[in-house]
Amino acid sequence: MTDRNTQAEIIRQSLKRRYRKERRFRAYGILAIAIALSALVVLFVDIIGKGHTAFIKTTVTLEVDIDPEMMYLDDATDERQLRMADFVEPLVQALLREVPGATEANRDAVRDLLNPYASNQLRDALKENPELLGTTQTMTFLTHTNVDVYVKHAGDEDYSIKLSDRQQAWVDQLLDKGVIETSFNDVLFSRGDSRDPSRAGILGAIVGSLLTMFVTLILSFPIGVAAAIYLEEFAPQNRFTDFIEVNINNLAAVPSIIFGLLGLAVFINLFGMPRSVPLVGGLVLTLMTLPTIIISSRAAIKSVPPSIREAAEGIGASKMQVVLHHVLPLALPGMLTGSIIGMAQALGETAPLLLIGMVAFIVDVPDGFLDSATVLPVQVFLWAGSPELAFIERASAAIMVLLAFLISMNALAIWLRKRLERRW
Amino acid sequence: MQPANLFLVTIVLVLVAYGLGYTRSRSLAMPLGGIRHLKSLPFYYGARAALWCGIPALIVLALWAMFQGKVIQLLVIGSLPPEMMPASEGEASLLLSKISNVASGALPPGFAEPPVVEAAERLTALRQQSRWYMTVLVVAVAVLAGFFGWVRIRPRLNARAQVESTLKWIFFACAALAVLTTAGIIFSVAFETIRFFGKVSFFEFFFGTSWSPQTALRADQVAAEGAFGMVPLFTGTLLISAIAMLVAVPVGLLSAIYLSEYASKRVRGVVKPLLEMLAGIPTVVYGFFAALTVAPFISNLAASLGIDASSQSALAAGGVMGIMIIPFVSSLSDDVINAVPQTLRDGSLALGATQSETMKKVIFPAALPGIMGGILLAVSRAIGETMIVVMAAGLAANLTANPLESVTTVTVQIVTLLTGDQEFDSAKTLAAFALGAMLFLATLILNVIALHIVRKYREQYD
Numbered sequence: 001m002t003d004r005n006t007q008a009e010i011i012r013q014s015l016k017r018r019y020r021k022e023r024r025f026r027a028y029g030i031l032a033i034a035i036a037l038s039a040l041v042v043l044f045v046d047i048i049g050k051g052h053t054a055f056i057k058t059t060v061t062l063e064v065d066i067d068p069e070m071m072y073l074d075d076a077t078d079e080r081q082l083r084m085a086d087f088v089e090p091l092v093q094a095l096l097r098e099v100p101g102a103t104e105a106n107r108d109a110v111r112d113l114l115n116p117y118a119s120n121q122l123r124d125a126l127k128e129n130p131e132l133l134g135t136t137q138t139m140t141f142l143t144h145t146n147v148d149v150y151v152k153h154a155g156d157e158d159y160s161i162k163l164s165d166r167q168q169a170w171v172d173q174l175l176d177k178g179v180i181e182t183s184f185n186d187v188l189f190s191r192g193d194s195r196d197p198s199r200a201g202i203l204g205a206i207v208g209s210l211l212t213m214f215v216t217l218i219l220s221f222p223i224g225v226a227a228a229i230y231l232e233e234f235a236p237q238n239r240f241t242d243f244i245e246v247n248i249n250n251l252a253a254v255p256s257i258i259f260g261l262l263g264l265a266v267f268i269n270l271f272g273m274p275r276s277v278p279l280v281g282g283l284v285l286t287l288m289t290l291p292t293i294i295i296s297s298r299a300a301i302k303s304v305p306p307s308i309r310e311a312a313e314g315i316g317a318s319k320m321q322v323v324l325h326h327v328l329p330l331a332l333p334g335m336l337t338g339s340i341i342g343m344a345q346a347l348g349e350t351a352p353l354l355l356i357g358m359v360a361f362i363v364d365v366p367d368g369f370l371d372s373a374t375v376l377p378v379q380v381f382l383w384a385g386s387p388e389l390a391f392i393e394r395a396s397a398a399i400m401v402l403l404a405f406l407i408s409m410n411a412l413a414i415w416l417r418k419r420l421e422r423r424w
Numbered sequence: 425m426q427p428a429n430l431f432l433v434t435i436v437l438v439l440v441a442y443g444l445g446y447t448r449s450r451s452l453a454m455p456l457g458g459i460r461h462l463k464s465l466p467f468y469y470g471a472r473a474a475l476w477c478g479i480p481a482l483i484v485l486a487l488w489a490m491f492q493g494k495v496i497q498l499l500v501i502g503s504l505p506p507e508m509m510p511a512s513e514g515e516a517s518l519l520l521s522k523i524s525n526v527a528s529g530a531l532p533p534g535f536a537e538p539p540v541v542e543a544a545e546r547l548t549a550l551r552q553q554s555r556w557y558m559t560v561l562v563v564a565v566a567v568l569a570g571f572f573g574w575v576r577i578r579p580r581l582n583a584r585a586q587v588e589s590t591l592k593w594i595f596f597a598c599a600a601l602a603v604l605t606t607a608g609i610i611f612s613v614a615f616e617t618i619r620f621f622g623k624v625s626f627f628e629f630f631f632g633t634s635w636s637p638q639t640a641l642r643a644d645q646v647a648a649e650g651a652f653g654m655v656p657l658f659t660g661t662l663l664i665s666a667i668a669m670l671v672a673v674p675v676g677l678l679s680a681i682y683l684s685e686y687a688s689k690r691v692r693g694v695v696k697p698l699l700e701m702l703a704g705i706p707t708v709v710y711g712f713f714a715a716l717t718v719a720p721f722i723s724n725l726a727a728s729l730g731i732d733a734s735s736q737s738a739l740a741a742g743g744v745m746g747i748m749i750i751p752f753v754s755s756l757s758d759d760v761i762n763a764v765p766q767t768l769r770d771g772s773l774a775l776g777a778t779q780s781e782t783m784k785k786v787i788f789p790a791a792l793p794g795i796m797g798g799i800l801l802a803v804s805r806a807i808g809e810t811m812i813v814v815m816a817a818g819l820a821a822n823l824t825a826n827p828l829e830s831v832t833t834v835t836v837q838i839v840t841l842l843t844g845d846q847e848f849d850s851a852k853t854l855a856a857f858a859l860g861a862m863l864f865l866a867t868l869i870l871n872v873i874a875l876h877i878v879r880k881y882r883e884q885y886d
Contacts, residue, residue, distance in 0.1 A: 254867060
């Protein structure tokens, strides 16, 4: 009797210990998930925290007295005069009038509040409308990047404010007067890269990405679908088919940078194609995404039930008719979903594009498949390497735009799957 | 015409050929008493004419567009006066870029030697000519072949069989592209690697412990002799990958176990897509995060503890890479754990084991081979990962096992050697291809083993 009691006691003791272990094991699992999810949260918070200010620009609105004498310009239609004329002086004078307590002696310090390219803006306006000469116009200019940084980040230890104390006081007063204002940064979305952070934009990179993705899509989707159809429907059971399959599975796991080496050696050095163009980028990304598209398309074909095939064959359709008229339309939603996910991967890819020269500093927005271009992730890479925090800020903004693209592509894929995919 | 426009023209011709073939078959059938007297439907006659028109023309177009650049380059170089003839490939590429800069107007002709200006003019003329020839040839091929396909349409012709077997061949060619890609990778890296070993000894590359690929760019330049020992790169890659796996394996595995064994359906439905989001974030974003947030954080933390840490520590790059790989490990382990038959689970629970005991003593051992396969795939992923290390790891090749020091990796060196100014046949550039070959081989071996294990394991419980 006592024996049984002690045995029960031992079991009860061990049960306690085992349940404790059980709870601990469960806690480990929760901890692991918490670590992974908090990494995700920290990543997003960090990037939004660094980048949200890039969506704000700082501008200064001035009453510019476009005085012919001050600018040494009496005919705004004369190219030579336009080249020689002084477009800085009217701006400096206009700003001097606005800055309380500033005199002619401070003109250099005042000039440094303006963006170095503001004078170009005045010249372009005059080129377009020569009759503006001799009038007074209200014009809005970008401020110098230093002013932009001061307005947005005064008091932030990470940023070094490069304005003198007197300049800072001026900027504060101009802000109070409403001469210097902040607004939505449309420059970011309407320009290419620039050496001046406040004039740098991602439009060039977005267009480059779109061109590259277009090449990738029109090549990889048809080729991938055709390859999947062959492997699922027509391929004989032989060594070569096995070899193709092994190749596809391995290519799916080859590091992306190797595809960059392939592009450099084959497309650029062997075929003499130009460097840093969307066409070559698209070709490299096509080879990289093909395995993904083939694998997902095969899965989609496999999920079409045999009864469909048998019914079509039963009424006399040929093998090709069965595939093209019945299997393919039913598998298409699954193929599209897989392709969108493959395209999202290609859109975020950077490493192979570095090797084919898409890292050049390109100011102009590309206008064709053979025009030098960069893409969004490479633009992030370029700006992230800059020592200037104003560029880091814009890199974060570019990341936000890139992630927005990726999330909407994935959402589209999920929506398509829910909407179109049939359960058998 | 530009190749892109010519492509569109060819497509239009193909559509025209389809229409003509379609109507011709119908008009041939008319006197016989309708299309039921045709061997195939009119669609197939049209499609046959379209294929005849399109395939040869597109092949010509593709070949021309592929090789015209190289051929024109060779012609321009070949027509230079003998004293300008470049001695090496590197000189040739410098000269060519100069010529094309003059041709495109980026470099004013006044800044170049007269033969270069002449060559630039020849380049422009040749490009113009090439475009003309291409346009004429492609259109001629399309029209002639299309006409041939059209004129041979007969009511008894089995157009469907022909169209279908052609399509089958096209599908086959698309599938075989994968083999071609692999062959392209192997040839492009193998060729340069062999040339590299002509310049640097085999022994030095594999066993040398110092890596500083700064060779003289020109013969008359004074520069340090380059050193090409890949041991420090190899250990650096291993160190960073090991750190990544130390983060990814426990976190990924435990979260997969929790999600598959404990979590309710609702939790699973929310957490799983969130985890997969980690896999969808581009690597350049992780690189940004590692270089600008994690690395400074680690070096500040170490400094406040009185330890010396590099601002490009291996720990930052490896840790962030680990986060990137978490979803990879967790989804693979999830699959494997779910593939373990329910009967094993039920048996263990029926004997009175708790869930964690079942997991640890029954399911985990059963799933172990599959999990190992998944981990190997993750390792190959970590070794080949580029952007995180390019942005967050260092450039100096240190032979160290200290995670707080800066190390460099194979991928970082490939990118550094191949971006910026380069001369194509210098040992420096060739070294990048040799490193690429090593990387390809290493990941290939890992992948083959891993895929083999995973497949074997799947068969075991099927």
